[in-house]
Structure formats: structure tokens, C-alpha cells
Amino acid sequence: xxxxxxxxxxxxxxxxxxxxxxxxxxxxxxxxxxxxxxxxxxxxxxxxxxxxxxxxxxxxxxxxxxxxxxxxxxxxxxxxxxxxxxxxxxxxxxxxxxxxxxxxxxxxxxxxxxxxxxxxxxxxxxxxxxxxxxxxxxxxxxxxxxxxxxxxxxxxxxxxxxxxxxxxxxxxxxxxxxxxxxxxxxxxxxxxxxxxxxxxxxxxxxxxxxxxxxxxxxxxxxxxxxxxxxxxxxxxxxxxxxxxxxxxxxxxxxxxxxxxxxxxxxxx
Ligand SMILES: NC(=O)c1ccc[n+]([C@@H]2O[C@H](COP(=O)([O-])OP(=O)(O)OC[C@H]3O[C@@H](n4cnc5c(N)ncnc54)[C@H](OP(=O)(O)O)[C@@H]3O)[C@@H](O)[C@H]2O)c1
Numbered sequence: 693x694x695x696x697x698x699x700x701x702x703x704x705x706x707x708x709x710x711x712x713x714x715x716x717x718x719x720x721x722x723x724x725x726x727x728x729x730x731x732x733x734x735x736x737x738x739x740x741x742x743x744x745x746x747x748x749x750x751x752x753x754x755x756x757x758x759x760x761x762x763x764x765x766x767x768x769x770x771x772x773x774x775x776x777x778x779x780x781x782x783x784x785x786x787x788x789x790x791x792x793x794x795x796x797x798x799x800x801x802x803x804x805x806x807x808x809x810x811x812x813x814x815x816x817x818x819x820x821x822x823x824x825x826x827x828x829x830x831x832x833x834x835x836x837x838x839x840x841x842x843x844x845x846x847x848x849x850x851x852x853x854x855x856x857x858x859x860x861x862x863x864x865x866x867x868x869x870x871x872x873x874x875x876x877x878x879x880x881x882x883x884x885x886x887x888x889x890x891x892x893x894x895x896x897x898x899x900x901x902x903x904x905x906x907x908x909x910x911x912x913x914x915x916x917x918x919x920x921x922x923x924x925x926x927x928x929x930x931x932x933x934x935x936x937x938x939x940x941x942x943x944x945x946x947x948x949x950x951x952x953x954x955x956x957x958x959x960x
Pocket of ligand 1: 708
């Protein structure tokens, strides 16, 4: 498997690079010597992140765009590639989340999640992959979620969007390997970022909220995964136990999940 052993001289495109996990991965890449091109919607937040990342060294560029707008996304990726002259690493971290029961979720909110988390990521790869394929070498990081391995009540549409990312990544891992492209799917548990509002987090039990990770922990695990040639990184590792229980004893798994999510679930 192609391990990422050298960052110097490489160029990374990071969607969702203005905040949270995307920013932390971009900072990690820049600190190791890669140039980074950041994409997200809010240009002020994007510039602020670029300034923070430039502080650790490296060349940083910003390309404001909405991953849900195919034409704008294509122009942003072309501009980023032209600016740096090449593309080696694509990190798809742009995403939105929502906690809420399915019947209480508006169709507009559902569509926004699917457009950003699924269509936006698919389109990013569609426009970016030709640059990697042309070099015969490259790395893709698709940010899924533990919710993309274990269906989560109270975030059903978000979970559905992340299962799509999981399936896409699993297929592309095999499809793109012969062409020199290494795909890593990232499965974080709860991370302290701007993804969920305080009101949404209040729907989780206190002990789950207390266990939230820092984005830098996720970035470190991701870069280590790339360096070791891994195709999957789950953080925290304890979640892998959940995958096993889900497979071997689905009834037990459902009871555990229901008890964890009890505060938000409707009573009979
Ligand atoms: N936080 C968690 O607990 C957790 C757990 C598992 C997986 N994840 C995944 O990690 C990824 C990053 O989330 P995060 O936790 O780091 O949240 P975050 O801090 O809110 O970052 C989300 C990033 O995505 C950008 N973004 C959102 N919608 C966009 C759009 N339509 N077009 C372009 N950029 C867009 C945001 O910037 P703008 O709003 O300015 O566009 C921001 O840069 C997401 O895919 C999320 O599903 C998060």
C-alpha cells in the first residue's frame, strides 16, 4: 500500500478546512511541509483559518465555495490546482450535522445534509481525482463517522449520509488502488467542533459529551493512518468494539444503543 512518507513538496486540498477536523488535518499537513488549499463557504472564517495555519509554516491558499454547488466547486478546485501547480492529497471534511428525530426533521434540513455530506463529497472527488490520476499517485481522506458504521437514532439522516461515504470509500479503495490512489476512510466518534449546537449536544447523555475528542487527536490519528498505509481509521478505538457487537449480536447492540440515546428517544 502506498504509505504517505513525504509531505514536503506535496499539495493538499481540504474541504471544510476552515474549522474543526478539516482545519486540524490541514494544520497537521502544513506543519509537516505540505502546501494546503482550503475550501469552505464563509470567506472570513476561511481566511482566519488560513492565518492560523500559516502560523505553523507552509503555503496556504483559500478558495471559498459551497460543495453543494457543482460549478462553483469545479472552479475552486481548478483554481487551487492552478495556484499550487499540482494536487496530491484530497481531504473531504466539509459536512453538516443535525440531531433530531426523523419525523421532526424538515425536508429542507434533510436535503441540505444529503447535498453537503454526500453530493458535495462525491462532486469533490469527481473534480479532484483527475489531477491525482494524471500523476498516478495520490491520497484521499473521506471523513465519514462512527455514525457511518453504526446507525444512530436521533441523527438518522446524518447517519444515512455517512453510510453513503463509507460505502463509496470502501468501493473506491479497491477501484483506485491499481491507479496509485490510496483511499482512507475516517470514522471519528464525537469531536468538540462547531458541527453540533449546544442544544443538539444536550440531547446526548453527559458521559457521552464528556468523552468528546479534540480535533487535533483526530488529525494526528488520520496522518498516522496515512503514514502507515491504512484504509480505515476509527477514533476512539473503543468504537471498533461497537462494530463487532453490531455484527455478532445485533439485538444486544440495539439495546445498548437505545439505552445510550434514551434522553432523546420518544417514550412509548
Ligand atoms: N464533530 C463530530 O463529532 C464529528 C464526528 C464524526 C464525523 N464528523 C465529520 O467531520 C467533518 C467535519 O466536521 P467538524 O466536526 O469539523 O465540523 P465543523 O467545525 O462545523 O466544520 C465543518 C466544515 O465544513 C464546512 N462546510 C459546511 N458546509 C459546507 C458546504 N456546503 N460547502 C463547503 N464547506 C462547507 C464549514 O465551513 P462553512 O460553514 O464556512 O462552509 C467548516 O469548515 C464533517 O464531515 C462531519 O460530519 C464530525
